[in-house]
Amino acid sequence: MEDVLDPSLPVVHVERGGEATYHGPGQLVGYPIVKLPDRLDVRRYVRDLEEVLIRASRAFGVAADRDPQQSGVWVGGRKLGSIGVAVHRDVTFHGFAHNVNTDIRYFAKIRPCGFDGSIMTSMAREIGGPVPMGAFKDEVIDVFAEVFNRELLVAPPLPV
DSSP states (O other): OTTBOOTTSOOOOOSSSSSOOOOOTTEEEEOOOOBOOSSOOHHHHHHHHHHHHHHHHHTTTOOOEEETTEEEEEETTEEEEEEEEEEETTEEEEEEEEESSOOGGGGGGBOGGGSOGGGBOOHHHHHTSOOOHHHHHHHHHHHHHHHHTOOOOOOOOOOO
């Protein structure tokens, strides 16, 4: 895979939109399972996921926004969160990786979403200090329920 620059990295191939990405410590990774309406609108679903992460980031003082040309969550031309979804029988799987307290040096080992790794940022980098992950998770859950107008069932984390 040409987007993986460090051949020592473990690579997992998945069926979802997007190119190479990194999942690691300090990220909030969410794979919402959502039954989309009969009239499938994947673009709206992606925009709604962006909206969730934008609002949640702003609640912690990060000036997150959209880039009209690229999916994901952006701050001043730097990518804060990536979205890669797939849909099977109108049900979504895969989702997002949002850099909360992520050591962004890991992105130098790949071309995240086809970009140079230097484009990546984290919430901690943007505000100059760590973000309480538990509080950010809670904010994402609350905003998700609001944006999607649904009551959420949160599954327990899988054992590592």
